[in-house]
Amino acid sequence: MSSDVDASRTGKARRIPIYRTLPALARNPLRAFEEIGRDTDGEVVQLDLGLHRPYLVSRPEDMQHVLRDRADNYVRDGMLWKPLRRLFGNGLGMDGPDWARSRQLMLPVFSARNVATIMDELTAALTEAVEELDPYARREEPIDTRVEMTRIIHRALIRVFIGDGMSTADADRLGHAVTAGFTSIGPRLLLPFVPDSVPLPGDGAFMRAVRLADSIVTPLVRQRQRDGATGDDLVSLLCRARDENGDPLDEELVRNDVVAMFAGASETSAVTLTWLWVVLDGHPEIAARVYDEVDRVIGDGKPGPAHVPKLVYTKQVLQELLRLYPVGWVIPRSAKETDVVGGVEIPAGSTVLASPYLTHRMERYWERPYDFDPERFSPERSGRRVPSSYVPFGLGAHQCLGSHFFMVEAQLIVAIMLSRYRVRLRDSAPVVPQAAATLRPRGRVEVMLSYRSPQ
Template sequence: MTATLPPVGAERGPRRWPLLGNLPAFARDPLAFFESLRDDYGDWVPWALGPRRNVLLSRPEHAGELLGAVEGSFVPAELGWAFRQLLGNGVVVAKGEDWRRKRALVQPAVRPRQVRAYAATMVECADALARGWREGERIDVHREMAGLTQRIAVRTLFGSDAAGREEPISAAMATAQRELGAEFRGLTLFLPPWVQTRGRRRMRAAVAVLDREIKHVVREHEAASAAGEERDDLLGRLLAARDESGAPLSRKELRDESITLYIGGHETTSTTLTWAWQLLSGAPDARARLTEELDRVLGGRLPTHDDYPRLVWTQQIVKEALRIYPPIWLLSAVATRGATIGGREVPAGTLVWTSPWSVHRDPRWFPEPLAFRPERWDADAAPPAAEHAWFPFGGGPRACLGARFALVEAALVLAVLGQRFHLDTGSERAKVFPGLTLQPVGPVPAVLRASGI
């Protein structure tokens, strides 16, 4: 049963600055800000991002209700100039009939059957990385995981056409990530599109690089298709997709969906793997259980997609890393006329937020929430107190299309690398930067140890 919400006018919220609202506190540390709203004011908290009315929801059932009502009594929120520059009008941003058309075109490319076909590439790329590592070597875990997932994303999305083009794509995406996070947390969020700051100029330059690289690959795919060559990558499937009227995706739509899938297949998985290795480094019992499972299930061979269901503990490690460090840390929607949450009317135009970071770290749903305990997800463990207490991929009709891809990729990469190495990062956890995804601040250094040590 859903919790009783406060009557209209009875809720409390933080003190606001004139015009700025709660922007200073939000910009200083948005993660801590949302936790403080939850702890100090409750599960339904009014606050202000600039002059606009906002509400933060912190109960899982309310979050689930919000996400389930998007494209109904709620619509996706506009998240600023930089966000739109990067994602264009892709399936994450599109609304209404346009969104339904694009989802129908994109979804077949990432269904479980297609993910199975990409699993071999995931394993091959991870194996190549492991073969280049040496015991005792010092590495930056985040850099290594970003490079690995980028190679996987480029190969599964663009095929071999993008070989040698990974570096400019990666550098441009890193710049876009930084600038998007900076704009979202600052006054630039409220500036009209024609105002050009230094950050916006850097963003434009990064997007121009991405546009150029994707255009190059699309042209090569089209030339191959004209020559009768069939491509079994994501871009090839997008090029072949047709809507109900028989129309393909336009060049601009191909660009937008390629960026969206790249972020889903690279940015989110690289950070998940980085946090997973760091959490394992501080949990020797969990690491030992991983070694035992890999030895038992794989017996020294490389994993395949068929092994994924049997890598139960590996999957639980991924799930627990996603709980503590959800890459997508904030979700929002705008109320339309007639919108309600928990039976309470939400005024039209209200921007409603929910934060996987805050909900996942709430001790009401996960005792000792900062503790890394993959055993929380054991089959015989007590379930969380609420159905939507874990939602790193969102939920409802607009749940992340690439969730299956990301979960399989993370588990298979952990299996390949974990067979050979323990990544010793020490017990101290890196600080986090909430940009487009939840990134570690700076390098995450580690020493490579032989697995089992």
């Protein structure tokens, strides 16, 4: 049991009988989840889902406890992680010694200094990928935003992290495999206690996605190993790495880390950027300020790395977007030993759901939490924020490695898109969030692009 907790204040968690509110849950699971958050005001409670009874954690200090201070006790296992293990294998996407070694190896790749060195390449890849949207603008046809944002993100990731070893067609196929993996995992997420040997819907599609990812990444790893892995790309870096005995990582570990990095980077970024167009369409006054900033900063030129630090308001919009729509809406963990969180006993083996989605909507930390207000992230107001009340990239041991990369990439995408096109939603019906492995918009989000200046 955690030593820094006053045991006299320790009690059993209040149980929230979800099955009683099942109709509400079935209609809109996220709304029901939000209501629980509001009613309990961040208290650690246990959700009674029948066979499954996870604990819900959302106060900043409790998030710190679970994700940072006692990360050794709250591990990636059970819900979400057990099914994902089939895609990621051991390494960066999981926990334990293989994870620790991979994280250590990858840290320098994501440092602000290294991201600065790949900015030209990143800009070129993003510009080419965005320009492929031209035919839609010319023909006045809608684009499926998630599909196109995913394509743009994948092209950039492959170019800057994998180099020239992968064709555009393979980049798109790998992207497709990762998206299919995340989509088909749904039933296993809802039923984490069902053993792998019992088939569930989505398993077939999931295993096809795993095989497809293998068929693209494994030959690439072998190729790099044969060539001596001299390049600066991520695959070469991993192939050159040595473990504590001086031995190279085996082929499977390199494959696992490439897939985990790719999956962690692509679905999250693409879904966030899909939300961006939805939110800008719903807030014309904020959109106008973003267009103005892009025009002022970019002028008649082409967006490039030097513009990024000047896209200040655009960055605030992206930060606020990640507050209201944190794609990692719950971060599941499994308690190894019995512990106490927020005065509540968490028995060994329990699932703990740390929820940035709820933290970001708590009135005690955020004024008018449901309003979209990028001014919250102005330099003056940012300084007043309660530590760990803003956690879209997680916290502690597993905190996102790509948060800086994402911000830079997203600012560039906004600048490239908006200096070229006016973007508006095809349909003005409200877009509803859907709580899957990530917080996605429900259904297709279609946008229309029109050129801002004659071509």
